[in-house]
Amino acid sequence: MRPSTTRRHALVFAALLAGGGSALAQGAWPGKPVRLIVPFAPGGSTDVVARMVGQRLSALWGQPVVIENRAGAGGNVGADVVAKAAGDGYTLLMASGSVTINPALYKKMPFDTRKDLLPITNVAQGPMLVVVQDGSPHKTLKELIAAAKARPGTINFASAGVGSQVHLAGENFADAAGVDLQHVPYKGEALGYNDLVAGQVQMMVGNFAAASALLAPNRLRALAVTSRQRMPQLPEVPTAHEAGLPKFESIGWFGLFAPAGTPAAVIQKVQRDVARVMGETEIKARLYVQGMTPVVNSTADFTRQIDQELERWAKVVAARKLQAN
Numbered sequence: 001m002r003p004s005t006t007r008r009h010a011l012v013f014a015a016l017l018a019g020g021g022s023a024l025a026q027g028a029w030p031g032k033p034v035r036l037i038v039p040f041a042p043g044g045s046t047d048v049v050a051r052m053v054g055q056r057l058s059a060l061w062g063q064p065v066v067i068e069n070r071a072g073a074g075g076n077v078g079a080d081v082v083a084k085a086a087g088d089g090y091t092l093l094m095a096s097g098s099v100t101i102n103p104a105l106y107k108k109m110p111f112d113t114r115k116d117l118l119p120i121t122n123v124a125q126g127p128m129l130v131v132v133q134d135g136s137p138h139k140t141l142k143e144l145i146a147a148a149k150a151r152p153g154t155i156n157f158a159s160a161g162v163g164s165q166v167h168l169a170g171e172n173f174a175d176a177a178g179v180d181l182q183h184v185p186y187k188g189e190a191l192g193y194n195d196l197v198a199g200q201v202q203m204m205v206g207n208f209a210a211a212s213a214l215l216a217p218n219r220l221r222a223l224a225v226t227s228r229q230r231m232p233q234l235p236e237v238p239t240a241h242e243a244g245l246p247k248f249e250s251i252g253w254f255g256l257f258a259p260a261g262t263p264a265a266v267i268q269k270v271q272r273d274v275a276r277v278m279g280e281t282e283i284k285a286r287l288y289v290q291g292m293t294p295v296v297n298s299t300a301d302f303t304r305q306i307d308q309e310l311e312r313w314a315k316v317v318a319a320r321k322l323q324a325n
Contacts, residue, residue: 029089029265029266030061030089034064034091034092035066036092036093037068037078037079037081037092038050038067038069038078039072039075039078039079039093040069040071040096040160040161041189043190043210044188044190045096045189045206045210045252046096047067049290049292050067050094052283052286054066056280060273060277072187073161074101074105074163075095075098076109079099079102079111080111082257082258083111083112086259087259087260087261089266091258093117093257093258094256095117095256095257096164096254096255097164097252098161099113099306100309101168101313101317104313104316104318105162105317105322105324107323107325113306114307114310116259117259118258118262119256119257119299120255121271121296121299121302122253122295122297123255123295124253124287124293124294124295125251125252126251126291127225127226128206128225129207129211129222129225129226129234129237130144130173130204130223131196131203131204131206131211131220132202133221134220138223141223141238141244141245142243144223145245149178149179153181153182154182155179155203156202157182157183157204158186158192158193158201159184159186159204160191161186161188162183162185164185166189166205166206166252168316169205169226169250170205171320172248173245175320176240176248184200189206193206193220207252207291208234208290208292209290222234222237223237223243224239224243225237225238225240226248226251231291256274271299278295278296279294
């Protein structure tokens with residue numbers, strides 16, 4: 001029988017602390033380059049956050065933080081690389097909600113999110129956008145929903161891959177709107193946006209960070225923001241609530257993980273240093289441009305967040321009858 005969440009937290013942190021005291025005894029960590037795995041293609045929001053944080057950590061640590069994009073299976077390929085890596089702190093994962101979605105979506109997972117990955121800290125979060133091609137005949141969210149209801153199954157939505165938080169944001173949108181949409185997965189968010197601009201798909205519920213560059217030259221049109229408040233970066237774009245979909249809300253998040261067995265001293269150092277970096281005025285300003293805000297919670301709080309999301313997405317996947325393999 002699986003131990004309770006509270007008991008499991010206690011066991012995890014006891015184990016970490018037991019091995020943490022001598023974790024850095026052999027020399028200051030990091031003593032060599034650190035790999036930061038991004039489980040999606042370059043250009044997406046996870047990649048944007050990883051490169052922003054990695055650059056500053058590299059300067060702080062005096063060691064290169066090498067970004068490595070390992071896309072595939074809605075984030076599973078890259079996450080699996082980290083789950084199976086040595087627990088020495090030299091391989092980290094910048095993940096999104098896919099690590100809490102995929103365990104419910106895939107019958108066979110190459111790793112166990114709870115057992116094989118250690119949450120370090122949530123780094124940043126931000127609302128998403130419901131976007132269409134600028135030349136789309138649907139000028140408002142109500143028009144898009146009306147078209148989807150009139151022609152069930154004919155409107156495609158792109159995502160960063162099966163199981164990505166962009167995928168589930170699209171499924172949540174369809175559920176809230178009461179429409180039947182066709183999912184078209186890609187190996188990264190940016191790739192989905194590219195095909196949306198080209199007219200290969202009709203819509204997407206994605207992160208502002210990856211879409212913003214395409215909004216400015218009028219290649220994409222934002223119909224709604226998925227938060228309760230309008231975004232100051234797009235004050236003219238209504239919230240989904242204002243646009244007629246009061247039950248729909250979706251916030252994207254991006255956080256750091258390490259392989260199980262990573263010493264507590266390393267986990268604590270990474271968390272502290274990320275908090276320091278995310279508190280910098282320049283980083284806050286760069287995140288704002290990307291439509292995000294820094295979070296940086298404690299390892300214990302982030303672990304609780306992961307547990308809650310695992311339960312939440314399991315219910316959504318079951319209700320939507322979704323399956324990846």
